[in-house]
Amino acid sequence: GLNPYLFEMINVRDQCSWVHSDVPEIATQKAKDLIRMGIAKARNLQPLHKKTIPINQSVLVIGGGVAGMRAALDLEAQGFKVYLIEKEGRLGGVLNNLTRVYPADLQAVELARTMVEKIKGSRVEVMASTEINSIPGFVGNFDVSTTSGNFRVGTIIVATGADLYKPDGEFGYGRFENVITNQELENILHDTKGKIQIKGESPDTVAFVQCAGSRDPEKNAACSRFCCPTTIKQAIRLRESGINVTVLHRDMRTVGAKAEEHYRRARALGVKFIRYTPERLPLVSGNGNRAENVELLELALNRQLEIPADYVVLAAGMVPNKASTDKIHEILKVPLGADGFFMERHAKLGPVETTTEGVFLAGCVSGPKDIADSIAQGSAAAAKVASFIARDTVSLEPTxxxxxxxxxxxxxxxxxxxxxxxxxxxxxxxxxxxxxxxxxxxxxxxxxxxxxxxxxxxxQHFTDGQINSMLEALFAGEV
The missing domain is CATH 3.30.70.20 (Alpha-Beta Plaits)
Known part of the structure; x- marks a missing residue:
């Protein structure tokens, strides 16, 4: 048949009829110009042919968190050689510092232990306490240089995770010693076996302030999605210990399976939810180095409220892990979005792929996610990689x-x-x-x-001769 690179498409619908429907005469003239230009380029097209190169059927997974481990296990189960690199001394990522994982209500440490044991019992080659030096090469043949050795892989999955926003100076954080973040509270709950104590104290009242570092156009306009379910989980734990809990929010976003049920359970236990507006943020006030109250305008009653709080917990959003993100961006040339996270090829059609062929994404490197979503995306990335390297060769675009x-x-x-x-x-x-x-x-x-x-x-396919012929046709006048 006809060589596909001898074909030139003129998109009259999108570039004329749809965008200039209110001026049909001008749109018609533009369509004529496009047709002349397309014909001129078609006269100068040359046949191009795709080349194929062999694929190394081994995979590098960067990051030993829940997404990286899930991807490594899925690929190993299909018989592929997998290298799993983790810069820390142990696998598990954030799971090692969590209490319970919603919506399944599992002990996070048990989930981490189960996955790590599966990794140890598999043929996955784990390299802990390892940093990447360089990854020259191209799709199908990446030469990986690390502090633990060198090897070659055909594809790469980036699963280096993300960081939590540090709300320095916001809502009294850093000024009052009893204003902490949700991650700091999670660490405390993780280490608590009996009666809950925060920094050696047994609080009677705790106030949560949502959207610290999220949904703010000046800092991070996006919703981090995991903060509201995490607050609900922590509020339930505190309330079950007899602590009075108030959640101050713009609106509670119960994202994910069973999140709405958890929200209803929290309300049934007596957790109070009070809305505030972004124009009138809650004000944390106190005496000396301790916060004592949180003041806000209650919308339903349109009156100022003063919420007493022994501790104030800020639900901090998720931000990119700048150190690892910048390093991977420099090494693999994976593009970054405006928010600093790695940019997927297409949010709907290619959520785990990148524009760097042979490089895939999993977990929070492409945006905020909870544990369940990270696991799912780890499996999705593994499935894409498996279908890619199952072939012996890969075709290169000739343009x-x-x-x-x-x-x-x-x-x-x-x-x-x-x-x-x-x-x-x-x-x-x-x-x-x-x-x-x-x-x-x-x-x-x-x-x-x-x-x-x-x-x-x-x-190729956009040579000077082809472009110049299109310009000449554009200014040649009517057909």
Whole structure:
């Protein structure tokens, strides 16, 4: 059949009829221009052919948290060689510091122990206390250099997790010693076996303040999703110990299975939920270094309330783990979103894939998630990787940049500016250096082609001749 790269599509519907429906005459003229340009480019198209390269059928999982362990176990069960790297001394991630996991109401330490035992009983090669030095290479053939050794893999799953927002200076945090975060409370509950004590005290009243570091356009406009269910879980635990609990919120978002049931249970136990507005945030007041009250405007009654609190707990949102995220971004060139999390290829169609072919995401690296969602995404990433490396080869997109050696003067400008490290200078004949582009690394962005001072580099399917012919057709007048 016809080579697919000899086809040029003119999108009249999206670029004319839909966007210019109120000015049909102008839209018609634009459609004529697009048709002329498309025909001009089609005259200059050249057939291109995809190349195939072999795939190394082993996988690197970066991060030994719940998402990383789930992905590693799923892949190992399908017979693939898996390397699991964790920078800390033990696996488990945040599970090691949690009390119970909702909605299943499991002991977090038991879930962590179960998964770690499965990892130990499998063929997964675990490298704890290990840092990544570099990962040169391309899809199907990544050369991994770590502090524990070097090896080659075909695909990579990034599951390095996220951090919690530090609300320094907000709601009295850092000023009052009895204002703590939800993670600090979780650590206390994790270590508590009998009567709950916070910093050696047995509090009578605890007030939670939701959305500390979330849903704030100046800091983090997104909802972190896990904070409300976590607060409900902690409030139930405190209330069952006889502590009076008040939750101050903008609106409770019971995300996830059984979260609504947990909310109703908390209300039945006597946990009080009071709404506030983002325009009138709660004010934490106190004496000396201790908070004593939380003041807010109650919406239903439209009156100012003063809530006494022995402790104030701030429900801090989730933010990217900047150190690991920046390092992985630099090594693998996985793009970051405006929020600082890794950006998936498509939120709906490719939620665990990235634009860096062969690199996948799992867990909180792409945004806030709870334990259940992280486990599910770990399995989803493993399924995508398995279907990818089950083949012996991978096809490379031919719309990349190529070098004409006769025109290249080896200035090295393309090597300096390429975001993906695709060009390199090689010795074509003794004493003569020229640029060469690795087709597996090249994304066809054309940056090097636009910068090349001698015109030695061209972007296939978007050559200077093709683009110039389209411009000439655009200004040629009516058909």
């Amino acid at each position: 990349t940049c190529v070098v004409e050696p006769a025109l290249c003067r080896a200035c090295g400008r393309c090597v300096e500016i390429c975001e993906y490290h695709a060009p390199s200078l090689v010795e074509s004949i003794p004493g003569l250096m020229v640029a060469e582009i690795n087709q597996a690394l090249c994304k066809g962005c054309g940056t090097c082609a636009s910068w090349c001072p001698t015109g030695a580099i061209s972007a």
